[in-house]
Amino acid sequence: xxxxxxxxxxxxxxxxxxxxxxxxxxxxxxxxxxxxxxxxxxxxxxxxxxxxxxxxxxxxxxxxxxxxxxxxxxxxxxxxxxxxxxxxxxxxxxxxxxxxxxxxxxxxxxxxxxxxxxxxxxxxxxxxxxxxxxxxxxxxxxxxxxxxxxxxxxxxxxxxxxxxxxxxxxxxxxxxxxxxxxxxxxxxxxxxxxxxxxxxxxxxxxxxxxxxxxxxxxxxxxxxxxxxxxxxxxxxxxxxxxxxxxxxxxxxxxxxxxxxxxxxxxxxxxxxxxxxxxxxxxxxxxxxxxxxxxxxxxxxxxxxxxxxxxxxxxx
Amino acid sequence: xxxxxxxxxxxxxxxxxxxxxxxxxxxxxxxxxxxxxxxxxxxxxxxxxxxxxxxxxxxxxxxxxxxxxxxxxxxxxxxxxxxxxxxxxxxxxxxxxxxxxxxxxxxxxxxxxxxxxxxxxxxxxxxxxxxxxxxxxxxxxxxxxxxxxxxxxxxxxxxxxxxxxxxxxxxxxxxxxxxxxxxxxxxxxxxxxxxxxxxxxxxxxxxxxxxxxxxxxxxxxxxxxxxxxxxxxxxxxxxxxxxxxxxxxxxxxxxxxxxxxxxxxxxxxxxxxxxxxxxxxxxxxxxxxxxxxxxxxxxxxxxxxxxxxxxxxxxxxxxxxxxxxxxxxxxxxxxxxxxxxxxxxxxxxxxxxxx
Numbered sequence: 270x271x272x273x274x275x276x277x278x279x280x281x282x283x284x285x286x287x288x289x290x291x292x293x294x295x296x297x298x299x300x301x302x303x304x305x306x307x308x309x310x311x312x313x314x315x316x317x318x319x320x321x322x323x324x325x326x327x328x329x330x331x332x333x334x335x336x337x338x339x340x341x342x343x344x345x346x347x348x349x350x351x352x353x354x355x356x357x358x359x360x361x362x363x364x365x366x367x368x369x370x371x372x373x374x375x376x377x378x379x380x381x382x383x384x385x386x387x388x389x390x391x392x393x394x395x396x397x398x399x400x401x402x403x404x405x406x407x408x409x410x411x412x413x414x415x416x417x418x419x420x421x422x423x424x425x426x427x428x429x430x431x432x433x434x435x436x437x438x439x440x441x442x443x444x445x446x447x448x449x450x451x452x453x454x455x456x457x458x459x460x461x462x463x464x465x466x467x468x469x470x471x472x473x474x475x476x477x478x479x480x481x482x483x484x485x486x487x488x489x490x491x492x493x494x495x496x497x498x499x500x501x502x503x504x505x506x507x508x509x510x511x512x513x514x515x516x517x518x519x520x521x522x523x524x525x526x527x528x529x530x531x532x533x534x535x536x537x538x539x540x541x542x543x544x545x546x547x548x549x550x551x552x553x554x555x556x557x558x559x560x561x562x563x564x565x566x567x568x569x570x571x572x573x574x575x576x577x578x579x580x581x582x583x584x
Numbered sequence: 585x586x587x588x589x590x591x592x593x594x595x596x597x598x599x600x601x602x603x604x605x606x607x608x609x610x611x612x613x614x615x616x617x618x619x620x621x622x623x624x625x626x627x628x629x630x631x632x633x634x635x636x637x638x639x640x641x642x643x644x645x646x647x648x649x650x651x652x653x654x655x656x657x658x659x660x661x662x663x664x665x666x667x668x669x670x671x672x673x674x675x676x677x678x679x680x681x682x683x684x685x686x687x688x689x690x691x692x693x694x695x696x697x698x699x700x701x702x703x704x705x706x707x708x709x710x711x712x713x714x715x716x717x718x719x720x721x722x723x724x725x726x727x728x729x730x731x732x733x734x735x736x737x738x739x740x741x742x743x744x745x746x747x748x749x750x751x752x753x754x755x756x757x758x759x760x761x762x763x764x765x766x767x768x769x770x771x772x773x774x775x776x777x778x779x780x781x782x783x784x785x786x787x788x789x790x791x792x793x794x795x796x797x798x799x800x801x802x803x804x805x806x807x808x809x810x811x812x813x814x815x816x817x818x819x820x821x822x823x824x825x826x827x828x829x830x831x832x833x834x835x836x837x838x839x840x841x842x843x844x845x846x847x848x849x850x851x852x853x854x855x856x857x858x859x860x861x862x863x864x865x866x867x868x869x870x871x872x873x874x875x876x877x878x879x880x881x882x883x884x885x886x887x888x889x890x891x892x893x894x895x896x897x898x899x900x901x902x903x904x905x906x907x908x909x910x911x912x913x914x915x916x917x918x919x920x921x922x923x924x925x926x927x928x929x930x931x932x933x934x935x936x937x938x939x
Contacts, residue, residue, distance in 0.1 A: 310687060312687075312691075373683045376684055377622075378917060378920055380687070380846070381846075384909060384912075385914060385917070388906045391906040395899070395902065395903065508841075512688075512692050555703065557702065557703035558703060564695070568677060568689065583681070
């Protein structure tokens with residue numbers, strides 16, 4: 270039965286939570302891959318997300334000056350290629366020199382990269398918010414009419430449909446890559462045991478590059494999807510995503526990409542559902558503390574099960 | 585004469601802020617240099633210190649919790665204690681895990697602290713922040729201090745008013761700067777004693793080889809938590825003085841992680857992590873570079889603006905800060921790759937405790 274409870278719950282809490290979860294999941298894939306394969310927490314990951322959304326905006330703007338009106342998702346294709354190159358350049362010049370040092374050195378370097386990339390974006394595009402997509406997102410008519418026939422009206426804006434579909438497609442490709450290609454198998458092998466992988470003839474340096482390509486692409490997708498969802502871009506959006514993404518990676522288990530996906534969905538849903546008035550009238554947790562939800566989940570995992578839900582690594 | 589006074593006061597404020605950064609760097613040195621604990625939430629601990637101090641010492645206000653009007657020294661001490669309590673909680677949870685996790689957790693805790701300060705508007709006045717924080721020395725000129733004990737013993741209200749009118753308005757600035765420098769020196773000697781003490785040598789052993797230290801019967805987790813708390817306490821004190829220096833604190837701009845956390849990291853790594861002298865040297869050096877580069881970029885912008893009429897100065901001025909941040913970031917990468925030990929490398933204490 271489609272009572273008002275379900276109508277409100279599904280449309281205003283569950284679907285936005287799912288969409289947010291998809292964005293976290295895509296971001297967390299990159300974090301968990303670098304954590305698993307290169308064995309360090311990459312703080313600059315959120316900034317790659319942010320940069321790719323700015324690049325997408327720029328590409329769309331440039332195209333429109335030539336009279337081409339591009340959908341942001343098409344603008345995201347060159348932007349994601351740039352994001353991949355950015356990730357590879359950062360790795361080559363700032364992370365590679367520390368490959369044989371204690372891992373904490375790379376963590377500091379990535380901490381510095383976070384600031385460098387953000388300052389660069391702020392120098393180029395300025396510190397202010399930029400509108401990414403104009404207008405109010407209206408729910409998709411077809412789905413609304415179709416589901417109304419069954420007495421369960423679903424209000425899903427087009428932007429949410431493209432985010433959900435885009436995430437599913439990327440996941441399927443990613444699954445194929447990881448389970449059936451040589452590169453993907455190599456990635457899993459290096460993640461399990463880098464020394465053993467190297468002596469068995471896997472070129473670890475190539476695997477590392479592949480990791481950055483995959484991680485950079487997922488970060489770019491996450492950044493563009495986030496910008497599509499919130500409809501604006503700003504230079505701190507990557508930093509705001511960082512904590513939930515780490516929480517998702519730890520929740521799923523470090524080095525477990527599908528764990529990270531599950532973790533991302535759980536965290537996204539938990540953040541949105543925590544604002545639902547489960548008890549009485551007001552939201553359970555005030556919306557101002559939404560980003561605290563991810564942190565609390567992460568801390569609880571670190572206390573009770575540091576290996577995560579899917580038995581990831583603990584360093 | 586006027587111009588010399590201007591330079592003098594500028595030097596005083598450089599010393600004041602440099603000293604506050606030196607305290608933060610010393611606190612971070614205990615955590616990172618001594619114990620190898622990666623704290624990415626320096627801004628959070630400074631914010632706790634600043635807010636604790638501010639809420640306990642300000643006069644009553646309709647905007648935020650207050651009116652306790654505690655003596656300033658009590659405010660400083662409680663700021664330290666409060667920062668220590670938060671550090672204890674984080675330490676108990678995260679210190680068992682590897683440094684990366686601690687870094688993530690401390691970034692998180694800094695964000696949570698910011699969220700609390702922003703959202704609990706009844707207590708902290710939210711994003712609008714706390715105003716009129718009493719500053720050591722300058723607070724004597726406030727009416728609520730000179731009409732109360734112990735200042736009212738020496739003179740009455742009129743007498744004090746006449747006295748403060750007779751001395752220059754900036755009289756407190758050198759005193760405030762000297763107070764902070766003194767605290768930096770005291771902290772330095774305390775930490776130096778600690779570094780060569782059995783505790784300090786145990787910390788080095790734990791940092792260098794945790795398993796060997798544990799096998800030798802050292803309580804690794806407990807020692808690490810102690811170092812984490814001590815560092816946080818020093819950061820809390822630095823935060824209290826930052827609040828005094830600024831007199832107006834609010835959660836986002838004042839405790840911006842790039843200016844608080846990141847700059848402190850650059851200072852410590854440039855100066856030499858593990859070396860207390862290096863931490864102080866790095867703090868003053870980077871702070872001088874940071875604030876003098878502001879003068880340089882402003883000068884360059886004005887020259888450019890007179891050369892080309894088409895340039896919009898406001899945009900350039902707006903972006904100049906980010907260019908400086910970019911260079912500070914690149915400087916960190918350069919130091920990390922070429923001179924990872926910093927200007928003054930760590931000196932290991934002699935076995936007998938002599939140094």
